[in-house]
Amino acid sequence: MPKFRLIRREENSTLVGLMTPILSIIMAFVLGWLVLDLAGFNPALVYRKMFSGSLGTYYAVSETIVKAIPLMLAGLAVSLAFKMKLWNIGAEGQIYMGAFAASGVAVAVGDGSPFLLIPLTMLAGFIAGAAWGFIPGMLRAYGQVNETIITLMLNYVAIYWVDYLVFGPWKDPKSMGFPLAPILPSGAQLPVLGDSRVHLGLIFALIIAVIIYILIQHTRWGYEVRVLGESQAAARYAGINVAKNIMLVMLISGGIAGIAGMIEVSGITHRLQQDLSPGYGYTAIIVAWLARLNPFAIILVAFLFGALIVGGYAIQIVGVSFAITQVFQGIVLFFLLAGELFIKYRIILIKEEAG
Amino acid sequence: MDIIALTALLAASIAAGTAILFAAAGELLTERSGILNLGVEGMMLVGAVLGFIVTVNTGNHWLGVIGALVGGGIMAALHAVVTISLRANQVVSGLALTIFGTGLSGFLGKNYEGAPMLYQFKDLNIPVLQDIPVLGPIFFQHDIMVFLAMILAAGMWYVLYRTSWGITIRSVGENPQAADAAGINVARVRYFCTISGGMLAGLGGAYISLVYAPTWQQNMTAGRGWIAVALVIFALWNPTRAILGAYLFGGVEALTFRLQTMGIHISSFFLVMFPYIVTILVLVLVTIRRRQDAGAPEALGLSYDREER
Numbered sequence: 001m002p003k004f005r006l007i008r009r010e011e012n013s014t015l016v017g018l019m020t021p022i023l024s025i026i027m028a029f030v031l032g033w034l035v036l037d038l039a040g041f042n043p044a045l046v047y048r049k050m051f052s053g054s055l056g057t058y059y060a061v062s063e064t065i066v067k068a069i070p071l072m073l074a075g076l077a078v079s080l081a082f083k084m085k086l087w088n089i090g091a092e093g094q095i096y097m098g099a100f101a102a103s104g105v106a107v108a109v110g111d112g113s114p115f116l117l118i119p120l121t122m123l124a125g126f127i128a129g130a131a132w133g134f135i136p137g138m139l140r141a142y143g144q145v146n147e148t149i150i151t152l153m154l155n156y157v158a159i160y161w162v163d164y165l166v167f168g169p170w171k172d173p174k175s176m177g178f179p180l181a182p183i184l185p186s187g188a189q190l191p192v193l194g195d196s197r198v199h200l201g202l203i204f205a206l207i208i209a210v211i212i213y214i215l216i217q218h219t220r221w222g223y224e225v226r227v228l229g230e231s232q233a234a235a236r237y238a239g240i241n242v243a244k245n246i247m248l249v250m251l252i253s254g255g256i257a258g259i260a261g262m263i264e265v266s267g268i269t270h271r272l273q274q275d276l277s278p279g280y281g282y283t284a285i286i287v288a289w290l291a292r293l294n295p296f297a298i299i300l301v302a303f304l305f306g307a308l309i310v311g312g313y314a315i316q317i318v319g320v321s322f323a324i325t326q327v328f329q330g331i332v333l334f335f336l337l338a339g340e341l342f343i344k345y346r347i348i349l350i351k352e353e354a355g
Numbered sequence: 356m357d358i359i360a361l362t363a364l365l366a367a368s369i370a371a372g373t374a375i376l377f378a379a380a381g382e383l384l385t386e387r388s389g390i391l392n393l394g395v396e397g398m399m400l401v402g403a404v405l406g407f408i409v410t411v412n413t414g415n416h417w418l419g420v421i422g423a424l425v426g427g428g429i430m431a432a433l434h435a436v437v438t439i440s441l442r443a444n445q446v447v448s449g450l451a452l453t454i455f456g457t458g459l460s461g462f463l464g465k466n467y468e469g470a471p472m473l474y475q476f477k478d479l480n481i482p483v484l485q486d487i488p489v490l491g492p493i494f495f496q497h498d499i500m501v502f503l504a505m506i507l508a509a510g511m512w513y514v515l516y517r518t519s520w521g522i523t524i525r526s527v528g529e530n531p532q533a534a535d536a537a538g539i540n541v542a543r544v545r546y547f548c549t550i551s552g553g554m555l556a557g558l559g560g561a562y563i564s565l566v567y568a569p570t571w572q573q574n575m576t577a578g579r580g581w582i583a584v585a586l587v588i589f590a591l592w593n594p595t596r597a598i599l600g601a602y603l604f605g606g607v608e609a610l611t612f613r614l615q616t617m618g619i620h621i622s623s624f625f626l627v628m629f630p631y632i633v634t635i636l637v638l639v640l641v642t643i644r645r646r647q648d649a650g651a652p653e654a655l656g657l658s659y660d661r662e663e664r
Contacts, residue, residue, distance in 0.1 A: 006660075035462070039462070039463075087446050089450060139639055143639060143642055143643040144642060145638060145639050145642045145643070146585075146588065146638065146642070148393065148446065149581060149584055149585045149588075149634070149638060150635055150638065150639075152578075152581050153578070153581065153585075153631045153632075153634050153635045154631075154635070156578055156628065156631040157628050157631050157632060157635075160624045160625075160627055160628040161624070161628070163624050164622055164624035164625065167624070168622060168624070282454060285447075285450060285454075286451075286454070289447060320462075321461055321462045321465040322461075323457070323458045323459070323460070323461025323462040323465070323573065324458060324462050325458065326454050326455065326457050326458025326459075326461065327455060327458035327459050327462055328458075329454050329455070329458065330397075330451050330452070330454045330455020330456070330458055330459075331455065333447065333448075333450070333451035333454065333455075334433065334437060334448070334451050334455070337437050337441070337443035337444060337447060337448050337451065338437055338441050338443065340441075340443050340444070341441045341442060341443065
């Protein structure tokens with residue numbers, strides 16, 4: 001049997017770095033084909049439906065963008081935490097908290113100028129999401145409490161909190177018994193592009209991507225975050241305040257995810273409701289990882305995953321469960337991880353030695 | 356609350372804690388060898404759906420159990436290949452496993468959604484012991500899986516602390532370099548523990564779909580896999596403490612359910628939130644009281660590279 005040896009590359013390979021995300025996506029479709037085939041579906045038909053449903057028409061593309069917007073924001077949110085190797089998997093809960101606060105403030109203030117209401121609701125969404133990120137951040141910074149589990153647990157708390165509100169005290173008397181909160185005043189609703197549902201949130205996402213890029217690459221603080229991501233010991237040695245940065249990054253990360261919740265409410269549903277997010281917070285983790293935490297790549301990858309979600313809805317017509325999209329996401333992430341090896345290491349075939 | 360109600364509540368705590376105990380025991384074994392697997396939720400869901408599908412189609416719940424073991428094991432093997440052989444980031448690979456397992460179980464279980472489980476495990480009432488007042492009904496009137504989980508966790512303690520296998524496993528988790536130098540095949544031990552751990556997570560999932568809530572529903576484990584991960588920290592990587600912890604969490608779940616049926620006027624949404632909040636509080640208290648590294652395997656979460664010894 002041939003043996004392999006792994007030799008660490010002196011420098012990470014950029015070529016392999018570019019190829020792995022593309023190959024990962026291709027492999028997801030290849031394996032997805034097998035899964036569909038084994039389950040008795042016609043994979044070619046399913047893929048055709050998926051493609052036409054997400055990118056085939058003007059309407060389909062606009063819907064793909066609609067789903068991509070929260071993925072962009074949530075992806076940017078988690079990428080910031082991941083840069084520091086903080087595993088914020090609580091974007092889902094932060095989205096719900098952001099949506100809750102934005103909707104609450106908008107309904108409480110009532111109608112007014114969009115120039116006042118939109119920044120106000122955005123601030124509310126940011127603060128609520130930031131608070132939801134700050135809790136695990138503070139616990140991690142001062143108590144070494146595992147942020148992965150806390151952020152995940154807080155997701156459930158946030159989702160049930162929103163359920164409580166829309167089934168209980170916030171239920172709109174005019175909603176005919178449906179669990180829906182009151183509609184936002186029109187001044188708090190985001191303007192849309194033409195006759196599509198694509199809303200101003202797209203511009204917000206692009207601006208935030210630019211801000212994050214500048215912060216991380218061109219400021220002293222961004223440098224600190226990058227050093228912290230490499231090694232906490234080195235950062236401490238360099239006089240960087242570790243605890244403060246952990247809390248700050250979790251706060252901003254949560255806040256951006258909160259904005260994702262705010263734009264879903266003010267741009268799409270126009271009210272707080274149950275099942276506001278079909279798992280954007282989790283998909284965002286894969287988006288960020290696939291984009292190798294690059295803010296501009298996140299925008300692009302979010303579009304692809306928006307297409308996957310919209311395509312996932314489309315294939316329900318031929319009887320395939322929406323859950324297949326998560327199978328795809330899992331496979332993509334596995335192949336990406338496997339690819340990391342080839343970025344860092346060179347593989348050498350060695351001849352078997354006697355003895 | 357009278358003594359009968361209390362007895363029933365405690366018995367229900369043990370039943371509710373059993374699925375978490377299987378999963379936590381599995382994760383504990385995995386982590387003892389130095390591998391962190393955050394895919395417990397995904398492995399449990401795959402175990403739950405396979406256990407359900409196999410049982411419904413064969414009419415034999417033991418075949419369902421085998422299906423769940425195999426499913427959980429294969430899922431964990433994926434994590435093992437990616438993190439042990441390919442040295443990838445264990446946190447991200449675990450997340451991938453959870454997302455993948457959630458999707459796969461939903462996809463496979465689509466046609467079984469809401470179907471009832473007709474083949475039940477009978478209660479195995481232990482003779483003599485079951486007649487002890489109070490303690491009998493709490494501990495000794497359960498289905499066989501409950502006893503299996505207890506024996507398994509206790510046995511795991513014995514193996515880890517009283518046998519040479521246990522020393523091997525723990526040394527790989529504490530100091531793989533030294534273990535390697537002593538002639539232990541680090542990768543092989545880690546593969547063994549990770550895959551066995553996944554099989555137990557699958558079994559925990561099957562306990563939910565076959566016994567505890569005998570049906571199949573998408574995402575029916577509802578975060579129990581994550582609670583199991585937290586429980587391992589709570590137990591300070593000691594299986595006997597995990598038994599206690601699992602029943603404590605089971606108690607929270609059972610109490611939630613009781614309060615609802617007793618018509619106590621707390622919104623049901625706050626009640627279902629309760630186990631997650633308790634998990635957060637417990638985790639915070641345990642970690643802050645003792646330093647987190649106390650009890651954690653030294654090499655947990657780090658991949659092992661012989662070349663960099």
